[in-house]
Amino acid sequence: MRCLPFCRNADMPQPQPSTRSNIPSFIAMDVMREAKTLAREGADIVHLEVGEPGAAPPRAVREAAIAALSGGRVAYTEALGIPALREAIARNYRERYDLAVDPARVVVTTGSSGGFVLAFLAMIEHGGRIGIPNPGYPAYRNILQALGIEAVEIETGPQSRFALSAAAIEAAHAEKKLDAVLLMSPANPTGVLTPAAEVKRIAETCARLGIWLISDEIYHGLTYEGEEASALSHSDDAVIVNSFSKYYCMTGWRVGWLVVPERLLRPIECLQQNLSISVPYLSQIAAVAAFGARDDLEAIKAGYARNRAILMENLPRLGLTPLPMDGAFYAYCGIAKYSNDSMEFSRRALREAGLAITPGLDFDRINGQGFVRLSYAGSEVDIVKAVERLKAWLG
Ligand SMILES: Cc1ncc(COP(=O)(O)O)c(C=O)c1O
Incomplete structure (x- = not known):
């Protein structure tokens, strides 16, 4: 084997990976x-x-990407996302939930995964505490661990049909103060839906306790029994996380979104500018077309x-x-x-x-x-x- 110009001796000190990166695998x-x-x-x-959906995204999505690619330049976009996509996402809230959302409050993200990092960083101090449902999506606690935020697992069980409940949140907060709570409905891995009335109670509880509510609505559109409710219907102050990965079959495109209260916009814009500059241009163009492929x-x-x-x-x-x-x-x-x-x-x-x-x-x-x-x-x-x-x- 050829030796590189500089060879380490076994007794030389060697820098090690950070402890914060020592997180469990997915x-x-x-x-x-x-x-x-x-x-x-x-x-x-x-x-x-x-x-991961086995189906390809709708033809309109693929054609929009091909047309954009044929246009030549694939460039950076505004850090918060292209206006056409932010407007289409806002319009979707009116059409699907009868909710008026200002496009200015929509942030386009690299999948919901990118959205989580932005939201957690913008909302919670290092050392802060966020309640997450258990069982739950493993990346929540693993991302939080890397960010130095404590994930407080709130047990769900048969008493609440395995859904997160306002009562359980309140009990966890009483035990030791939380800064935020993460709601996920329909849930991964269970598929369980939090009833609309409970989503309302959770939003009211978070408002009363003065803590953030972050709602992962990535599986909205994929409900077979019961009625899904956006936390936005009950709180303008909730942070909504969503994605084109699941209902829209666009996992590999890495595009999702946040709806955030005004005061988080500029911090999130600065974070996105510095962490990733912008979300891939072609994916954003393609995502606009997804709303027309119902x-x-x-x-x-x-x-x-x-x-x-x-x-x-x-x-x-x-x-x-x-x-x-x-x-x-x-x-x-x-x-x-x-x-x-x-x-x-x-x-x-x-x-x-x-x-x-x-x-x-x-x-x-x-x-x-x-x-x-x-x-x-x-x-x-x-x-x-x-x-x-x-x-x-x-x-
Ligand atoms: C509950 C939940 N949230 C977020 C994600 C992340 O998805 P993406 O980053 O593709 O939007 C997943 C992926 O499986 C998930 O199940």
Whole structure:
């Protein structure tokens, strides 16, 4: 091997990665990496591990991107996003929720993931505390850990149908003061919807306690039972996080949005200018077209509804017990009949049945060993195949 001009001696001190970067992995992504490696080696894998629509985005979205690309220049945009997209997002609140939102309060972000970083930094001091639902989306607590903000996990359970409740928030705040609360509905990994009346109670509770409310509405549009409510309907001061990744099938485009109260706008603009300059131009242009493709998107959603029905019928027969599957595209299933080690169960499902699923431990470090999450955002063919494989493997 050729030696580089400067070679380290083993006894020289070496700088180390920061402790703040020492955060847990996103296990679903680890499973996906392993599943893709196995697939490259020739294994036939059914992917149920990542919450990613199997469908391509609507044709109008792709055509808008192609037209913009043909135009030549792909440039930086305003840090808060192109006006056409901010206006389209605001218009969508009027059309979908009958809410008047000033486009000036809309911030375009690099997926909702980018939105979280901006919002957390703008809202909460280093060392601050934010209540998040448990089980919940793992990146919340992992991002918060890297940012030096304490994630206070608020248990959800059968008493609230696994939804975050105003009473639980109040109890957590009474124990030790929170600076903010994160609501997610429909939820990941459970699919559970927080009822509209409870969203209202949560907004009122946060206002009374003088704490921020941040509402992750990324699965809005994907509700099969019950009525989804935006926190914006009950509070102008809530910070709304949303994305084109799920309902709009645009995961890889990395485009999402925030709706924020006025006083957060300039701090978020400065953060975005410095952290990423702007969101990819082509993705922003394409996202404008997504709002005009409702029929295509509803057809894709109808496919999820069929997948959901197949799983709701078959999972309990197999002794896998899903939590209420109100929305999103997940079945979060108890596996007590087979295992109390969701990591091992998922590893075996991949190796022995060719099924990539995510261990509950990703979403819940306390009770997650007893659960796995199956995403049904893929094709019906895949879901039928997955059920057959589960029957053969567990039967
Ligand atoms: C609840 C929730 N929020 C946020 C995200 C991040 O999505 P994106 O950054 O693609 O918008 C996900 C992704 O799975 C999610 O499930």
